[in-house]
Amino acid sequence: AVVSPQSSGSSGINAEYGDINRLSEDMRDATESAERIHNDISNLRRKTCVIESNRTCVLCEGALLVRSFYVFPCSHMFHTSCLVREVTPHLSRSKAAQVQNLENLLANLRDEDKSRTEQYKVAKDELDELVASECVLCGEMIIQMIDKPFLTEDEMEFERLKAEWL
Numbered sequence: 115a116v117v118s119p120q121s122s123g124s125s126g127i128n129a130e131y132g133d134i135n136r137l138s139e140d141m142r143d144a145t146e147s148a149e150r151i152h153n154d155i156s157n158l159r160r161k162t163c164v165i166e167s168n169r170t171c172v173l174c175e176g177a178l179l180v181r182s183f184y185v186f187p188c189s190h191m192f193h194t195s196c197l198v199r200e201v202t203p204h205l206s207r208s209k210a211a212q213v214q215n216l217e218n219l220l221a222n223l224r225d226e227d228k229s230r231t232e233q234y235k236v237a238k239d240e241l242d243e244l245v246a247s248e249c250v251l252c253g254e255m256i257i258q259m260i261d262k263p264f265l266t267e268d269e270m271e272f273e274r275l276k277a278e279w280l
Contacts, residue, residue, distance in 0.1 A: 186249040201245045216241040
């Protein structure tokens, strides 16, 4: 039996063509999934809710509506400054420094003329991404902290000394 080179070569090409088609489908599915996620995030950012005037910040328990604040899909609400103060210790040094720089920039831009509104929006979006990408009480950050002690070593030493004095 004589096997022609074309017949044996075409099956290999067909197999490779099938692999390419599967990879192409996988890439298309991944792209569509990424687009859906992007749209969901965009829709979530535009989502509105009604905040009652008696609502308070989860962290400081102060009136929520007296300062800028964040509301998460889980319904936790935080003053911006309280959320930044809570999240910053859990960020890397470079991200914590970036948060500080953005806060300073935003404070300066608020005080200056409104001709820099695009710069303000960009800085605000960056700050949002760093400190408000998820709820500090029920997001990934809290899960990562589960094995960390509730008190720092200094706080434990203070509690020990306080107990000795009492």
